[in-house]
Amino acid sequence: MMGIPKPKESTTGLIKxxxxxxxxxxxxxxxxxxxxxxxxxxxxKVDRKVRALVPRAVIPSVHPHERSFVNELxxxxxxxxxxxxxxxxxxxxxxxxxxxxxxKVWRMDVYKAESELMWxxxxxxxxxxxxxxxxxxxxxxxxxRMLSPVVYCExxxxxVHSDPPTALxxxxxVFKQCNSLxxxxxxxxxxxxxxxxxxxxxxxxxxxxxxxxxxxxxxRLRDILQYEFIFMPDCSRADxxxxxxxxxxxxxxxxxxxxxxxxxxxxxxxxxSLIDPFLVTYMDSWQFCxxxxxRTLEHxxxxxxxxTRIQTYISVLYCEPYLYGESINLKVIExxxxxxxxxxxxxxxxxxxQVFCVDPFLFSNAIREFAxxxxxxxxxx
Numbered sequence: 001m002m003g004i005p006k007p008k009e010s011t012t013g014l015i016k017x018x019x020x021x022x023x024x025x026x027x028x029x030x031x032x033x034x035x036x037x038x039x040x041x042x043x044x045k046v047d048r049k050v051r052a053l054v055p056r057a058v059i060p061s062v063h064p065h066e067r068s069f070v071n072e073l074x075x076x077x078x079x080x081x082x083x084x085x086x087x088x089x090x091x092x093x094x095x096x097x098x099x100x101x102x103x104k105v106w107r108m109d110v111y112k113a114e115s116e117l118m119w120x121x122x123x124x125x126x127x128x129x130x131x132x133x134x135x136x137x138x139x140x141x142x143x144x145r146m147l148s149p150v151v152y153c154e155x156x157x158x159x160v161h162s163d164p165p166t167a168l169x170x171x172x173x174v175f176k177q178c179n180s181l182x183x184x185x186x187x188x189x190x191x192x193x194x195x196x197x198x199x200x201x202x203x204x205x206x207x208x209x210x211x212x213x214x215x216x217x218x219x220r221l222r223d224i225l226q227y228e229f230i231f232m233p234d235c236s237r238a239d240x241x242x243x244x245x246x247x248x249x250x251x252x253x254x255x256x257x258x259x260x261x262x263x264x265x266x267x268x269x270x271x272x273s274l275i276d277p278f279l280v281t282y283m284d285s286w287q288f289c290x291x292x293x294x295r296t297l298e299h300x301x302x303x304x305x306x307x308t309r310i311q312t313y314i315s316v317l318y319c320e321p322y323l324y325g326e327s328i329n330l331k332v333i334e335x336x337x338x339x340x341x342x343x344x345x346x347x348x349x350x351x352x353x354q355v356f357c358v359d360p361f362l363f364s365n366a367i368r369e370f371a372x373x374x375x376x377x378x379x380x381x
Contacts, residue, residue: 029086031130036076045069075232082230087131087191090146092120094187097151097160099273101181102324106160113158114140123267126250129194150183160184182325185277192274196229197243202271203279204373205253208261215240217373221279223343224370227335228278277324278332281314285336286367288313293346293357300356303348307333 007013042048046069062070096116100108117140121133144153151160161180192199204217219236231239244260247253252264262268288310294300307330314327326332337355341348345363348355357363 027132029132031084031086033080033084036073036080038073041073041076042069071233075230078230079232082193083128084130085190085193087124087129087194088146089117089121089131089133089143091187091190092124092131093117093143093147093151094184095191095270095274096120097158098181098184098188098277098324099270101160101184102273102276108158110140110153110156110158117143119266120270123270124191124195127195127198127246129191131191147184147187150180178325178328182329185325188274193229195271195274196225197239198247199271199275200225201240201243201247201253202262202268203275205260205262205268206272208259211255211258211260214260220370220373224282224339224373225275225278226342227338228332277326280324281326281329281332282336282339283367283371284314284317284327285310285333286340286370289337289340289346289357290360290364290367294355295357295360297347297354297356300347300354303334303337303352303355306337306355 046066093113096113097108100106121131125131125133141153144151144158149161151158153159200218200221201214203221204214209217215237218240222231222236222239244253244255247262248255252267253260253262255261292309292313293306310333311328311330314333337346337348340346340363341355343366345358345366346355347358
């Protein structure tokens with residue numbers, strides 16, 4: 001209220017407020033999620049008797065098991081909120097267009113685009129997304145309008161706006177060139193948390209693998225993407241089993257002689273196209289680190305400067321319109337370095353002012369293992 005006393009409510013003010021209801025600000029979707037009982041979750045983890053006689057004004061010391069419980073509760077709340085998030089068809093359309101842009105197709109037949117949109121929406125509904133989708137009432141022109149001015153229709157063609165490249169270094173022209181990809185990527189990421197586990201499985205199962213090998217590479221991808229998505233700690237096996245049951249139940253993956261095989265190639269390619277922008281950006285960033293990251297504390301540099309150098313390197317690496325908007329996203333690049341620090345492959349102080357490679361040989365071997373996990377797109381390492 002900016003320090004101004006709250007005005008007294010009146011019938012006249014209520015009548016005048018009707019004018020606000022005449023404005024169209026979109027639609028509001030409210031969904032009641034699953035009730036989380038803190039009392040039931042705390043049984044066996046938090047002893048309430050210990051805190052019963054402690055005055056509330058006194059801040060008690062928190063035991064490690066209590067801190068672990070609070071951390072688990074926070075993750076549960078966040079994951080429940082994400083599971084109940086609403087997805088709109090325009091976000092799915094952005095994913096469909098980005099899948100074709102990867103193959104340098106910036107124009108699509110409007111009927112083909114509508115057909116692929118319906119297919120992708122039906123798939124996401126089966127995978128558990130809360131998609132606001134009605135095949136009979138949803139109109140293609142409304143979906144395109146929600147993506148304007150990045151996407152527009154010209155006759156019977158759906159066109160993604162793109163400017164020709166005018167420079168190879170980071171400048172306003174480069175960001176203008178990538179504006180469409182960044183905007184579409186932001187739309188696509190609105191439902192990524194709903195399908196991240198099945199997308200990681202699709203990436204791992206690019207070729208048939210044994211159950212143990214599939215779990216191992218799934219956990220490795222989970223560790224790599226821990227700064228991009230929210231995962232429940234110490235639940236990798238449970239998440240893996242849940243994702244495999246979902247895909248096998250939909251007959252998209254089959255398990256024969258303890259070997260997983262992805263049956264539907266179209267679904268596999270679509271799911272892989274959702275996760276590739278992050279993985280390819282990570283591998284490009286690590287490729288730079290292998291060659292140019294400082295090896296000693298005396299030559300260390302700040303994380304911000306390192307990320308800027310990596311961003312410039314990637315901008316030169318792709319001398320044509322970028323395949324992914326994440327490629328020049330400084331936050332994604334920073335996360336790729338934080339993962340290396342988490343895995344003890346680089347040294348990073350708390351102030352993020354000094355970063356350097358601890359063991360170049362160990363670092364190179366670890367990156368090659370990661371490259372094998374996300375083969376074949378990043379097999380160039």
